[in-house]
Amino acid sequence: MFAVRLFVCMLAGIVCVAQAARADSTADLVAKNLAARGGAEKLAAIASIEFTGKIVYPGDFELTYKETRSRKDGKALLESSIQGLTLVQGYDGNVGWRINPFEGRRDAERMSADETRALADDATIDGPLLAAKAKGGAISDAGREDFQGTNAYKLRVVDNSGVQYMYYLDPDTYLEIKIVETRRIRGAPQVTLTEYGDYELVNGVYFPFEIASGAPDSSAAQRQQLTIEIARANIPLSDAIFMLPTAPTAK
């Protein structure tokens, strides 16, 4: 097993630490996670990123997928397509919006404040842990817990708006393999479990290329599965693509 881990670590070019009995402090874990991602410098050098691949909804419905994130104002654009129709969700740093064309409308509608916040949080380049750290959110050690046979480190992250993320860090790579997010939507708590895997380097920074999410007690078949096939960093972007369209999208 150790040889396998060593090989993976060498292949990945990241620092792996043998699973030791000693406890890591919260700060250590945060630092190791940042180092595992590629380090602060390389992460900061990514101003924008574009992922393309496919997304599979529960019930096994696959669409093509494209996600664009900009570090500037945390802008995001998510596009899921089939039959030439594209579900679009956008955030321009202030306003969240969507276009759902599947029932015949191509004009954009505004998201609620809760939905906008969720979209914005979901699409940060750094991820909630490092974003919360940068903005003074609360991060604390939550011990260790077995997750599917992996004795993961847990970090509780609470951002400044009160959203909680329970991070599960892989003890070999210190990359997150699971996050349980608790936020309030229309006043009611909404808990989402997300699993991460198949990390790939993009401009020297690791991003997960397999992301599965759903309710905490959902089975694999009940989760949404995102598979990234291509990622490009620092692509030229126009701010306009993130803005609420004023006219229906083209036919």
Place this chain on the structure above:
Amino acid sequence: MRMTSIATYLFSIACLFITLPAAGAATLDSGAVSGLGIRNIGSAAMSGRIAAIAGRREKDGKVTLFVGAASGGVWKSTDGATSFTPVFDKQSVQSIGAIALDPTHPDTVWVGTGESWTRNSVSVGDGIYKSTDGGENWTNMGLPNSERIARIVVSPQDGNIVYACVPGKLWSDSAERGLYRTTDGGAHWSLVLKGANLSTGCSAVALDPVHPNVLFAGLWDFRRQGWTFRSGGSGPAAPSGSAMYRSGNGGTTWKKLTAATNAGLPNGPWGRVEIEVAPSKPDRVYAFIENTRSALYASDDGGKTWDERDRSQRMVWRPFYFSRLVIDPTNAQRLFKMNLRMIVSDDGGHSFADSSGGSHGDWHDIWIDPTNSKYIVGGDDGGLWLSYDGGTKWWKGANLPISQFYHVSVDNKDPYQVYGGLQDNSSWVGDSAYPGGITNGRWENLYGGDGFWSFPSPKDPNVVFTEAQGGTIGRVNRQTLEARNIQPQPGYGEKLRWNWNTPIALSPNEPGTMYIGSQFLFRTRNAGNTWDRISPDLTTNDPEKQKQEESGGITVDNSAAETHTTIYSISESPKNGRVIWAGTDDGNIQLTRNGGTSWLNVGSKIADVPKARWISWVQASRFAAGTAYVTVDRHTFGDIGSYVERTTDFGKTWTALVTPQTAGVRGYAHVIKEDTINSNLLFLGTEFGLYISVDAGQSWAAFKPDNFPSVAVRDMVVQERDGDLVIATHGRGIWIVDDLSPLRSLSAQAPAAAVTALASRPVQQRIQSNGGWSEGDAAFSGENPPDGAVISYYLRSRQVIGKLTVDILDASGTVIDSIAPGKRVGINRVVWSMRTKPPQVPPAAQIAGASTQGPRVVPGMYTVRLTRLGTTTSTLPLAIGLDRRATFSLTDRRAQFAQANRVKALFARMTSLVSRIAALRTQAGAMNAKLPPSDPLHTSLAQFGERADELRKLIVATKEGGAITGEQRLREKTDDVYGAITSTEGAPTPYAVGRVDALDRELSDVEKNFATLTVTELPALNDKLKAKSLPPLTLAAVDSAAAVARGGPIQALFAGIIGTRFHGTLTPEIIVGGDGH
């Protein structure tokens, strides 16, 4: 069975027996086997006992509830019981005794584990837990040996001050019982009030909300043995440690309240004591005191003096099981008493009226909304109940699958049905799969009472043998629902001793032969019309354990739940019908090798387990006549360790497979089963879950899928045809592990390769079907088996970095689909839809609903290819066959597939045509932008574009705006016929084929018109453009072959866009589901 199916079957069976090579030192542990997965089919129709409820009206008006199941964990609702989430599933026990919300910290929740409604089947806890994030995460805060906790009270002024009322160990002496207090949020606990003996613990604690240093506590002397129990002393007049106390300094010192010191209280000895302080009038204190004149008592001076109030039947009945008093938070005169039927008083306890309405009965707790006392949430033996009129009428909560099964069996229907009996909730039969989900309505009640064993008759599918408590076996006609009692009767002057959970067993050798055991073993060969007594008394027949008429302590209680010295387990050898094993609740293991003519107690040969024991299960091996397994349960003697033994020589010698020291196994053992194919594969059910051995019991791994809690596993059965493991839990209903094939192919050592494909059972393309209907958010629906081909593989380590792909190849080696992989260490399972890409449909105003998914592939041979880090590491053939229920042939399916592909070709032509039209329109528009409107060419270009668009409007619907336009053009018409062809199985109808022919012609007409446009008008138009030095309109660069997503069922699109990657609230119109297999 067709030849193809036979070949498929044989191939897959061959795969099963390829035991994978051993490797490295890694062994199969919990993480490795748990990826096999498990699904819960419920049900919440019957639900199960609820022990404790806590609630709060939030500032925004919503109601938060925490519901503690007797043996099914903690469930949280943030919407007033419309929906629930299990929030305690990761913890090591599931028996709940108490829940308390911190009044000063809304996110702090306390849970005391171990139920205090201490009936014979009650489970155990392991301490007190605290969550500081509303139940998302929990920490065990101590009291690990408390075993059960009756109440928790948090100071309304300081959340660090908490009192835990610990009745303590039920089956043994213990000093770790009484009232505990922490003043530092649970970091440290002090025993501030303890009983006079080692069987007296705490039954009640109540706090004055205005003066929280004023406390009342009840002490309770209680003990169970397997054959009796006592609440109070051993009889009505026997000494008892039960008492009531008051503290005025937060529990530091206590004053005992007695008849001598406090006027109005009854003389001792006492039994169970319950106390409550009225929240709206703290001087009003109520107490229920079990004694020879059990009654409700009330004090209006803070406990100094008392009055006897009600002592009606529902006030005093079964005090050990019903004692809770709940006072209306706004009205001190109004209080509820839990009992068989809940009762309510509006006059301070002088009189009571029934408040149970149409509930199940056997009430244990309620929560009254302090802002609206007409809204009440209650729990009884039948689950959760909601009242909006102050407790007169009740809605049944239909969303808590906390059912407490004792046993389970299956039939051979397709899909098979599941049978089982439940604690206080009768015996039921339900579906293992149903289109749309296994809703509560898919379960049917069969009998009545407490339910235990239920078996479908192997000779008559209309007959079920089922059972209520004390061996009350019935033969139920599933058509007429007639139930005939067929319980063997005692002879002259005789008493038959039937266990609460009396064993019934079917012969595996003779369909129609059945056994039932009292102290004697009975056999019928005619469905219970007659019985043969085929054994002498097989128990110790110890008269000291047959005094149930004296059971109960102060209040006699002889319900058959303590009947002892009985047969408790029966198993006939599948290898030899004359070899029959019987285990008893007093430790005997009896064996006959001649069909009952003579018996030998071979249990005495087990030397490494103390004699004080129940033989909770005996299982004859299906592989060798002399081999049998037993589980031994000593929890009724205070030992919750696991014991499993095996003999291979008809009981002459025994080998311990599990002892309390066995790594990884927890909890007293209930059941052990062999796999039906692999003799090395064993399944063990204990009070704390399921354990698996792949090496004949040498090592064990806890089976802990993400969604499966540490719940008691009381029975299991392998459905032989499908190879599913069906599990009866006592607290969380029925669960199914679909297809054991991957386990059957593994040895104790984990596969060496980084990734290894594992064999699965033969794949059927199950017939597409529809069922179910919207039931709202407040109803449970059991999960169906995967709808597709299940692909299993083993990962040596978690896939964190680098790519893992799962590709499906057809017979030519072409990749036809790729599936998102599972990433966990050990067994992973993913599902392939068995569909090709959907048609490439031209874009239009709305989605073409049928064409969002491709046709299913033709049954045949395919290949699974696993590639990790860019290197192909494992492949496995994947044989796909027809649904075994199919009335159509493979030829029919090929015809369907061909016709579907023909329609796909039509769509492709449409898409190409629309792309070309769009290209010309776009170019014409671009040219026009360069010309002044007055230019004649501007008009020509515009007219050309319009004529092209008129053709487009013949192909696709174009009215937008979201309304139901009903607009049908070629695309939409073709979508209809595509759906007609692909949504059902078998060959397409002639009229569907004729419809495709017609649409083909209609499309050809449009194509001709487009050709005419491009041949007759486009050259002239290009000449004019050329004259103005503008580029011509051209079709040269048109490419309509865009990437096509695999799509899926349209219902899943609308349901699925609600999720983390869709930040919205679109309402799913149709519940996604299917009877996949």
